Amino acid sequence: MKNFFSVADVDDLSALVKEALALKATPNAHRTLGQHKMLGLVFLNPSLRTRLSTQKAAMNLGMDVMVMNMDKDGWALETRDGVVMDGTTVEHIREAAAVMGTYCDILGLRSFPGLKDRKEDYSEDLFNKFSTYCKKPLISLESATRHPLQSLTDLITILENTTVASKPKVVLTWAPHVKALPQAVPNSFAEWMCKAQQQGLVDFTITHPEGYELDEHFTKGATIITNQQEALKNADFVYVKNWSSYQEYGKILITGRDWMPTPEKLKATNKAKIMHCLPVRRDLELASALLDGPDSLVIQEAGNRVWAAQVVLKRILSNL
């Protein structure tokens, strides 16, 4: 593995999950692999789980880690080419990325979308430029359109909890929110589950209100239904997530809690396990009775972020 930006960077999903679970069993078995190697974590936006789990994963592999809160402790970045920099941006991504590349063996980058210009966000311009100019292996800590470490965690957690003999039915359901959120988590979850479905690991269904269709690029092969109750039928895993509209880009189209998963709605499932990437708005996105109930996997899922990051770092380190 050279970079980790999307599911396209992985061939055999099952093998990757097995390797991650082996690391979970013996976290310190590879403490020399990363020795004298530097991981740089660059944040343009807030982070709790990604920040801590990736640091811990790197330390488990013996790496040194430096965290750079670029938005607060560094300089405002310019990403456009060919502009005269006489405004408020202080440093161009060309130099910033190249310099961080000279200090680090592997880099991680988090950068949220603006949610104003779909074409710009979906070009992944910032992420691609950073990757080009840093000249080092780059791990997405969530980009404008994807959050692959989250999706890998989700897959690890699903396979770890799959007790049915047949393939589990996984349902991604849209849920309400008061803020306009990116599509990165659902896009990424969808492309990982579609590939997992291709590789015979899961059956994958997406349900959302009309107008919340994701970019088709991410959902090929998924069953897509706008009737939430129908979609939930016989589900083994229910993945709850809000996102803003892709069609009417960045907009909130419906308010109210009609789409919030509740114990009542979940009765149609096969005693489904509940998943969410966190942070979650209690009793808005998801009923607290489900979050705090015996079928909630959200903490285990967040805990698995360490092993997702560690297996990715391990593969990239092995390839340096």
Added chain:
Amino acid sequence: MKNFFSVADVDDLSALVKEALALKATPNAHRTLGQHKMLGLVFLNPSLRTRLSTQKAAMNLGMDVMVMNMDKDGWALETRDGVVMDGTTVEHIREAAAVMGTYCDILGLRSFPGLKDRKEDYSEDLFNKFSTYCKKPLISLESATRHPLQSLTDLITILENTTVASKPKVVLTWAPHVKALPQAVPNSFAEWMCKAQQQGLVDFTITHPEGYELDEHFTKGATIITNQQEALKNADFVYVKNWSSYQEYGKILITGRDWMPTPEKLKATNKAKIMHCLPVRRDLELASALLDGPDSLVIQEAGNRVWAAQVVLKRILSNL
């Protein structure tokens, strides 16, 4: 030791201080004890001494450390139960604490009081919830009502500097300030000194203007006088600290510098050593002539923060 939240987590104060001073003599003697153990330091408020001394203590024990400035680099926390999270808080403490617990072996938490609702602050709701949900040993880096690592440092410094054959007389005196400060430091110092008095280590007196009485819960056994000059008589240690009123909660009742300790006032003491937890407002809380004079212990006291943190971490690590 499982948690470190108040003096109630310690039995024999003298033994704890002796162990801390042994660490001061040989800081690196236990570098393997914390190997492959993760300390997470979670700050909801600014910190200098606590931040650095606790990191250093952990490194002296061979631990890995991650620092999380939750207020700046993470998400706004919700602490109330049963609310629909459709406002400005992004993540509930239930999930935030549980997730950090999965990444860390020991956690530290700093959270100041709001100073508006006494009942809420004194319930230590946030700290208690964090402790419950993180499911890991938790160290207070200063909570709404206590600052036990500071108090342990203070006791270490007092015993380290006790040259009198009899028990030293320790006086906590209120001092002026322009901002309304929490009662955490004086509460905590009082409960540690009251216990130290019970265990025959010190004689303890508190002096403050009328209206500045601390919660009786923390001051049982202390001599309490509102005549500062009378209180200072024959003192061996004078601990200077401002706090806002507990009775008229969070209020500043008197202004002016009448209560500021000065060389003149200190003449009544037994050549008392001067202590303060820092940061200190020079020539408002405490005369600079005392701060910079030969009897000031404030830097030594701050330096001892390392050994206070290290002995607490050592005891918790030994108990994992």
Added chain:
Amino acid sequence: MKNFFSVADVDDLSALVKEALALKATPNAHRTLGQHKMLGLVFLNPSLRTRLSTQKAAMNLGMDVMVMNMDKDGWALETRDGVVMDGTTVEHIREAAAVMGTYCDILGLRSFPGLKDRKEDYSEDLFNKFSTYCKKPLISLESATRHPLQSLTDLITILENTTVASKPKVVLTWAPHVKALPQAVPNSFAEWMCKAQQQGLVDFTITHPEGYELDEHFTKGATIITNQQEALKNADFVYVKNWSSYQEYGKILITGRDWMPTPEKLKATNKAKIMHCLPVRRDLELASALLDGPDSLVIQEAGNRVWAAQVVLKRILSNL
């Protein structure tokens, strides 16, 4: 070496550069030198290169590192003596520096000038007080008037790229900017190059518009010309940098891009290499055609920051 604040802390520049380049060849050869030693990096202003390169340098030497963003995570500092601290500053530099000194074996400090009161800035009051009160070796991570780690990097990069048999001609040229910038980088570069000229390593020329004369203290021995094109003639290295006026302190005297180095202007040079300390305003301070061209050294120069910091830390550690 005890402190690293200016070129006066170095005797033989060539020997220092050779030692730095030896570290570049074998970065991990001294991993035990810094073992159990703590470096504290204190920032009062933003930092990218200095922050990361100094951390990495310390880790290469086996040191532990703590980073303190004093402006954000700590307390507002008072630096004046003899004032009653009843305003907005929370902690005096006397205590803050002394406390950090107790936790660290070596300290680094970054503090920009206010650019309002020249006498105050050029007194280096804050830096000198911090140095006095911390009582530990102190490294400048850029002070009000100097940036010596940058200048050492620049010298390393010049000597590393010197292929001419004779001494290279080094030209520092003023360049346009929209913000008023400190004189720290050009002051420091000038005093390092003047000393390098004395030691027979380079020929040094400065060019700037009238009114942008640097403090003569830093430029003794340099050829100073206000005709940029004349200055660039036969240059081997062109060091591009904006600064605000020293005479009309902190003011921007000219606008427009007449002084921006371009490929056309560089034709007069001896195929000069282009240098800049970064961050750089593209197509305002420096034409992007030069920045992105084959003669640009800016990334190599930034990369060498690690070896500059590492050789300074190594010398100070050897002297502890």
